[in-house]
Amino acid sequence: MRSKYGVVALMLTVSILTGCSSGSSSDTQESYISGDGSVTFIDVADRKAAPSLGGMTLTGSNYSHAIGRVTVVNVWASWCSPCRSEIPTLIALSKKYSEVTFLGILTRDMPPAAEAFARRFAIPYPTLIDDSILLGFRDSLPVNAIPSTAVIDKNGKVAGRILGEVTVASLSKLIERVSSE
Numbered sequence: 001m002r003s004k005y006g007v008v009a010l011m012l013t014v015s016i017l018t019g020c021s022s023g024s025s026s027d028t029q030e031s032y033i034s035g036d037g038s039v040t041f042i043d044v045a046d047r048k049a050a051p052s053l054g055g056m057t058l059t060g061s062n063y064s065h066a067i068g069r070v071t072v073v074n075v076w077a078s079w080c081s082p083c084r085s086e087i088p089t090l091i092a093l094s095k096k097y098s099e100v101t102f103l104g105i106l107t108r109d110m111p112p113a114a115e116a117f118a119r120r121f122a123i124p125y126p127t128l129i130d131d132s133i134l135l136g137f138r139d140s141l142p143v144n145a146i147p148s149t150a151v152i153d154k155n156g157k158v159a160g161r162i163l164g165e166v167t168v169a170s171l172s173k174l175i176e177r178v179s180s181e
Contacts, residue, residue: 038162038163038164039160039161039162039170039173039174040160040161040162040163041159041160041174041177042158042159042160042161044153044157044159044181047153047157047158047159048139048157048158049156049157049158050071050073050136050137050150050152050156050157050158051133051135051136051137052065052133052136053065053071053073053103053128053133054128055128055129055130055133056128056129056130057126057127057128057129058106058111058114058115058118058126058127058129059126061126063103063126063128065101065103067154067155067156068154069099069100069101069154070099070100070101070151070152070153070154070159070175070178070179071100071101071102071103071151071152072090072093072094072100072101072102072103072149072150072151072152072171072175073103073104073105073149073150073151073152074086074090074102074103074104074105074147074148074149074166075104075105075107075131075134075145075146075147075148075149076104076105076106076107076127076146076147077106077107077108077109077114077146078109078113078114078116078117079109079113080146080147082146082147082164082165083146083147083165084117085165086147086165086166087121087123088121089166089167089168089171090102090123090149090166090171091121091122091123091124092168093168093171093172093175094124094125095124096172097175097179099179100175100179101125102124102125103125103126103127103128104123104125104126104127104128105127105128105130105131105133105134106127106128106129106131107131107134107146108131108146111129114127114129137150137158145163145164147164147165147166148161148162148163148164149161149162149166149171151171151174151175151178153178153181154181159174159178159181160174160177160178162174
């Protein structure tokens with residue numbers, strides 16, 4: 001009798017551990033990686049065109065990006081801890097560099113959660129809710145790294161990127177370098 005309970009307990013333990021394994025999952029956060037904050041500057045000759053940046057924003061308005069200004073594009077989600085940590089930096093830099101366009105792209109998130117996040121932090125720039133735009137960055141920005149930030153030059157080409165949480169120093173340096181071209 002005691003061995004029956006032991007076998008049942010063993011089977012139950014194995015099934016619980018198997019259910020908690022890291023096999024495939026449809027969880028929206030599963031396939032995303034967090035970057036290390038590395039900064040990459042892309043030489044002018046090697047730059048690729050950024051995708052068309054436009055569509056519906058979190059506030060329900062339609063946004064259409066115009067080439068001609070340096071643009072900072074930040075990929076974020078409300079559930080992402082580094083995204084929450086970096087948002088005060090992005091907001092401060094968007095105010096400091098008023099000649100630069102700042103734009104968010106929401107990824108793998110629900111608009112109500114993202115709207116609450118945007119209200120809580122009073123994000124002053126638009127956030128697009130169509131993360132299919134990220135496919136257009138596949139040659140210059142890993143679409144599964146979150147947060148990720150791309151800096152687009154005045155000609156609409158990806159000039160640099162930061163994989164992971166931005167800092168004032170890292171993003172300021174990249175903005176200033178691209179703006180001075």
